[in-house]
Amino acid sequence: MSPNGTGKSWVQIIRWKLVVAVIAGVGLWVASGALGFPRVFQWMYVGYAVMGFLVFVALDAPSGSPLSGWKAGIGIVIFYLICSVVLVSAGSLLPQFDPEVEIEGINRKEAKYRLDAAQTASLMEKTKELSAQAQELIAKLNQLQQAGAKLGEIEGGAVPQPAVGASSGGNLAGMDPVERGKLVFKDYECYNCHKVGGRGGKKRGPELDNIGNLATEAQLKDKIFHPNHWHAEGFENREKDKMPEKFADLMSDEELNAIVAYLLTLKDTQVKTPHPMFPPGYSIK
Numbered sequence: 001m002s003p004n005g006t007g008k009s010w011v012q013i014i015r016w017k018l019v020v021a022v023i024a025g026v027g028l029w030v031a032s033g034a035l036g037f038p039r040v041f042q043w044m045y046v047g048y049a050v051m052g053f054l055v056f057v058a059l060d061a062p063s064g065s066p067l068s069g070w071k072a073g074i075g076i077v078i079f080y081l082i083c084s085v086v087l088v089s090a091g092s093l094l095p096q097f098d099p100e101v102e103i104e105g106i107n108r109k110e111a112k113y114r115l116d117a118a119q120t121a122s123l124m125e126k127t128k129e130l131s132a133q134a135q136e137l138i139a140k141l142n143q144l145q146q147a148g149a150k151l152g153e154i155e156g157g158a159v160p161q162p163a164v165g166a167s168s169g170g171n172l173a174g175m176d177p178v179e180r181g182k183l184v185f186k187d188y189e190c191y192n193c194h195k196v197g198g199r200g201g202k203k204r205g206p207e208l209d210n211i212g213n214l215a216t217e218a219q220l221k222d223k224i225f226h227p228n229h230w231h232a233e234g235f236e237n238r239e240k241d242k243m244p245e246k247f248a249d250l251m252s253d254e255e256l257n258a259i260v261a262y263l264l265t266l267k268d269t270q271v272k273t274p275h276p277m278f279p280p281g282y283s284i285k
Helices: 010-034 039-060 070-092 099-113 117-151 177-187 217-225 253-263
Strands: none
Touching: 010 039, 099 177, 177 253, 217 253
């Protein structure tokens, strides 16, 4: 008779179950990693293998002394407390939803649409007026420059050229373009389809960690506003998971410039970002 009274020693009870649990845990870890699951889900699947091991060990374990009366009640309470501690402890290890982060992103996305129709029309008129005035000033500057050159008022050769049309960046509260681009990437939920740094993505779109080495600024802008102009290698025939065509209507030029500035910094050659596949005759550089 074995020490536990079941005909089997504890080594016999645990041995093969442990081997199967280890194989299952390793298999689940590798398979979930290959499918692109986040690391926390990989640990969760390994945890399932561990729980299965414990359940089968418990089923094969020797029977304990039966409880009755107040002892049975205490036993139920202790079992409930153990289950609660395990559940709460496991749950605390998982990523927690932060509503404030989501609200902040929603507010940023909706900020440009909060003006009523009258305010929008008024701002558009003012913009047109300012644009016309700017064009007049530019024309006058050019005339003065030409006149000064003819009269020899500028010595030493070249006439300085005015920085006509130079962009001041237009970033949100003076934010660095790359940091602003990260916010745009998040606000438009690009992480739902694309991975960066091993985070996000559901295999709908290619990983972008090395896109800065594979595509130019103009090509990226064209792809965002006109997704069907070119495709990433391996994603040419994806009708179900193709990139949406809404960004040309939703995204401002400032947001487009910012997100492209961010994408151009992604140059991790260790990640196999698919190469762009340009159709015949494609000429944007």
